[in-house]
Amino acid sequence: MSAPLSLILNPDVEHTFPPADDADEDCMSVGSEPMSPSSSNGHDMDTDSVRAQSPCLSLYSVTSSMVAEAAYKQEFGRALNNHSEVYRLPADEPELNRLRKQHTILTKVTGKYSPLMAEVMLEPDFEEPGRQKKVVDLGCGSGSWSFDVARDFPDSENIAIDLVPMQIGTMPPNCTSEVDDINLGMEHYYNHFNVAHTRLVASGVADYRKLIKQMSRMVRAGGLIDVTEWDFNAYDEWFQRIEVDTKVVCAPWWPKWLAFAKESINAFGGDINAATDLYDTVVETRNFEQVSYRDSWLPSSPWKEGDAFNIGIGQGMLEDITDFMDSGRPLLLGRGYSEEVVDTLQVNALEELKANRSRTWIRLQSVDGIKRKDVPPARAFK
Numbered sequence: 001m002s003a004p005l006s007l008i009l010n011p012d013v014e015h016t017f018p019p020a021d022d023a024d025e026d027c028m029s030v031g032s033e034p035m036s037p038s039s040s041n042g043h044d045m046d047t048d049s050v051r052a053q054s055p056c057l058s059l060y061s062v063t064s065s066m067v068a069e070a071a072y073k074q075e076f077g078r079a080l081n082n083h084s085e086v087y088r089l090p091a092d093e094p095e096l097n098r099l100r101k102q103h104t105i106l107t108k109v110t111g112k113y114s115p116l117m118a119e120v121m122l123e124p125d126f127e128e129p130g131r132q133k134k135v136v137d138l139g140c141g142s143g144s145w146s147f148d149v150a151r152d153f154p155d156s157e158n159i160a161i162d163l164v165p166m167q168i169g170t171m172p173p174n175c176t177s178e179v180d181d182i183n184l185g186m187e188h189y190y191n192h193f194n195v196a197h198t199r200l201v202a203s204g205v206a207d208y209r210k211l212i213k214q215m216s217r218m219v220r221a222g223g224l225i226d227v228t229e230w231d232f233n234a235y236d237e238w239f240q241r242i243e244v245d246t247k248v249v250c251a252p253w254w255p256k257w258l259a260f261a262k263e264s265i266n267a268f269g270g271d272i273n274a275a276t277d278l279y280d281t282v283v284e285t286r287n288f289e290q291v292s293y294r295d296s297w298l299p300s301s302p303w304k305e306g307d308a309f310n311i312g313i314g315q316g317m318l319e320d321i322t323d324f325m326d327s328g329r330p331l332l333l334g335r336g337y338s339e340e341v342v343d344t345l346q347v348n349a350l351e352e353l354k355a356n357r358s359r360t361w362i363r364l365q366s367v368d369g370i371k372r373k374d375v376p377p378a379r380a381f382k
């Protein structure tokens with residue numbers, strides 16, 4: 001970690017190819033394991049939180065050049081966040097554009113909000129009936145989800161937290177961008193929010209169980225936790241997980257690309273089991289009732305003949321995955337896979353998807369629940 005945290009922006013202001021006689025001409029061996037990047041995220045995961053040891057939050061005003069210098073670093077031709085060594089996808093304009101378009105697709109498949117959202121937002125706060133509703137999005141990316149909430153619930157206050165600042169010019173007035181690494185702990189926001197939301201952040205989260213535990217304490221009695229993750233796997237057309245490894249570079253290419261991405265995320269310290277363990281993790285906190293689980297399936301390309309809805313989603317996903325594989329280059333190259341391996345995976349995966357030879361699904365797993373009213377408020381510090 002090389003830059004200060006809690007920067008709050010107010011809207012106002014070497015791989016070998018197989019020999020020619022190899023039985024499978026499509027394969028190449030990966031050879032030795034790639035280098036081991038530091039998976040340190042700057043703190044000892046045995047302690048509950050680094051921030052817990054130092055209750056002072058940094059808060060300062062910034063200029064745009066300070067933001068650029070503090071928040072970003074250039075790697076493999078892309079701008080990455082400068083705060084976390086765990087999260088390895090870019091934080092630049094092409095990535096934000098991808099996330100904006102992806103948000104539109106996800107909204108069509110999962111719905112805009114948890115089915116419990118409206119009730120929580122419209123009923124008075126359980127402890128302080130006149131209190132303004134406060135909503136947090138952890139790892140907000142483009143901010144699209146927070147912006148939707150800010151517009152649909154104009155009386156609410158929204159905090160959108162990410163490793164990089166959002167473009168403040170386009171933010172609704174009831175939305176604030178906060179730069180922070182959620183791996184460092186969220187104790188300063190305990191008992192603060194009526195809704196705590198996070199989506200697709202697991203690749204930047206060192207310990208997802210700890211994140212859920214902290215979110216359960218950030219939510220006030222009667223409030224909502226709403227979490228969605230994916231497991232970095234491709235599923236076949238019968239919804240069975242496609243199991244491939246990273247020992248050889250060969251078809252099926254899109255599942256293979258994902259296997260390399262997943263291996264890299266794990267090596268950098270991201271929590272690759274977050275989605276699979278999601279429901280149990282939320283239940284284990286014993287802080288929630290009405291806990292529900294949903295699977296959402298998105299076709300990776302428009303292969304689902306005779307299904308207009310999924311053809312549309314598949315077209316969007318093909319574009320999204322095309323850009324996502326570009327965004328994933330700093331992750332795979334940073335992990336130590338050669339450009340030759342990364343190019344081979346990407347070119348073939350794209351060709352497979354475009355030709356609709358990869359009849360695969362991506363699985364999203366969502367869990368939501370209401371904070372029990374008999375749980376005493378967690379103590380926050382400021």
Ligand SMILES: C[S@@+](CC[C@H](N)C(=O)[O-])C[C@H]1O[C@@H](n2cnc3c(N)ncnc32)[C@H](O)[C@@H]1O
Binds near residue numbers: 081
């Ligand atoms: C794949 S994007 C998803 C963005 C958004 N949640 C969405 O669903 O559109 C993951 C986002 O989480 C952020 N992120 C990852 N790890 C984080 C961390 N430890 N602390 C704060 N933000 C993090 C990244 O910077 C990125 O913007």
